[in-house]
Amino acid sequence: MNESTFVLTAFAAIGLGTPIVFATLGEIITERAGVLNLGVQGMMLVGAVSGFWATFKTGNLLLGVVAAMIAGAVLSVIHAFSSITLRVSQIVSGIALTLFGTGLANFIGRTGTPALVGQPSRVTFEPLLTSGIADWPVVGPLVFGHDALVYVSWLVIAAASYYLFHTKMGLTLRAVGEDPASADAAGVEVARVRYVHVMVGGALAGLGGAYFSLALVPSWQDDPIGAAGWIAIALVILASWRPWRALLAAYLFGAAGRLNFTFQTLGVSVPANLLAMIPFILAIIAMIVLTSGKRARLLGAPAALGIPYAREQR
């Protein structure tokens, strides 16, 4: 039962989806504050290399996670400064962050002797349980068979959902993303709220990157995360800026990443390149069907997304 194609695919989907869960949630929190950050890919890569480096030096996974989150948050401050304080183009600033982060991560991975590149991980995240309830049919592996970070991702999604929709601070955050002028008039420090949430988003992107280098890929390579950061940006829309939907969407894309292998086991031959297109085609179709015109507002797109706020211009 646990060896069935369904269970294997679903299990792999959760593993491959987890870094995207973190990154998508981070971007949701950032965009809820009214800031679009296209630097996710860069922040994930810098998180991935920082996490790998810290764990490689210390042998401690927790330190790796902390280093990745700090690195992601620090990088996001650049974008926060450009888009909140200087109020320049968020789109170009985010792309700049991705380019810089990509270069920085590959540089760190290849500088010094011995360079990190090609080095195997000293420790990686392993499933917490390997027997007992983890052996139960279907739910065993799918619910109890994961590593610690998967459970962390579930907790973070639950916490973020509660924070956004059931706390005063979450309400403030959404107000800042919807109507910063009114929030400002009500005494909210718009810039500070935006800075904090851009940095939280950066930390989560860094954590997502670290999941690649500390759990999925047991060595350091250049660009180990594929296009995960860009997929996360698309999933924010598919998830309509809601945390639980982000979890679901990320797992669906994890499953798509696994489809190639699944088709092989079923004896169906589908070219890998064509399968790799599916997530991106789905994202475009979803964009067109779900978010065109006025429907974007119904979905929950923050009204002030991507628009700088300047008090003088009220």
Next chain:
Amino acid sequence: MTARRLHVEPRGLASTRVTLLVPILSVLAALALGAAFLAVTGNNPWNVYTKMIDAAFGSSRSVSETLVSATPLMLTGVAAAIAFKMLVWNIGGEGQLLIGAVFAAGAGIALGDGTPAAVALPVVILTGAVGGALWAALSAVPRVMLGTNEIITTLMLNFIALNLMNYLVLGSFSPWRDPNSTQFPQGRPIPEAGRLPEFFHRLDWGIFIAVAVAIAAWLLIGKTRWGFEVRVVGDSADTARYAGIAVPRKIMGVFLLSGAAAGLAGSLLVAGILGKMDPRSLDLGLGFTGIIVAALARLNPVAVVPVAVLMGALNNAGPALQSISVPSATVTMLQGAILIFAVAGEFFIANRVRRRPPATPTALVEEGAT
């Protein structure tokens, strides 16, 4: 926050001196940051930078290679510049370039040997531009008809284009794949008649086409009625509508021209140095580098030309750094930093920062200028 100590006021129209100074300072600031970073990581910045200059401009061959690298960047730079000018966020230059290469190589292969160069060359090059425009249309049509945000669609189409190109050569036995390359899949060469002649080492006539397109784009945007209306739409879509400008048609036109420019970059690579659709030589991030070029050129299509040469020089310097044990990623890092400073510099072009408020409240007078 900073308002207590620094006074910020909109500049209105910035002087030429400021608009030139800010991009130059952006590059210098990025180089300074890079030097500090290199020093911290145990590399000698002086050695790295002199090596880079030598690799990019040290000999006539390296100058030629720098210009070869700059040619596609001029076109992806123009593609981003004309779109961004109108607030059309086409960040799909990457995919439009790749599809341009697919179309150009497809045209060359379809024509086959025996077609005269006078026919083959224009057909190959123009088909690539059409390919880029069609790929852009996949985002432009939903944007214009339904209001679909083009940032995500152009971005996603980059990855679809990349996988499509890889499939045609690496994943299948399509007409694009060289039937003679059995062990290691390669693109099928296009006929000689479809190739651009080289005149300075590996540099071919494509660079003249790229420069001509940049000048044409500058004339179109700056000197024609059509271009004026495009700029009005870029400043304020509402104003444009009140003035009776057909905004959707303008957006469509700019979007397709932007895609065509990026597609042309792909066809010049196929008709030029590559001579075939070679996936490994095309997947270099030239579309994204074009965004750096456009931003640093402040969206001026003519300024794109020298900036593209600078970025081409950086791209060429990367591999040379490996010979002195410095990662080639240094170059990507520097390019990213240049873009960060260039985009931040837009603030200083738009605003004047003083230590204390001026005697007269000019900020109030010039309020609407941003």
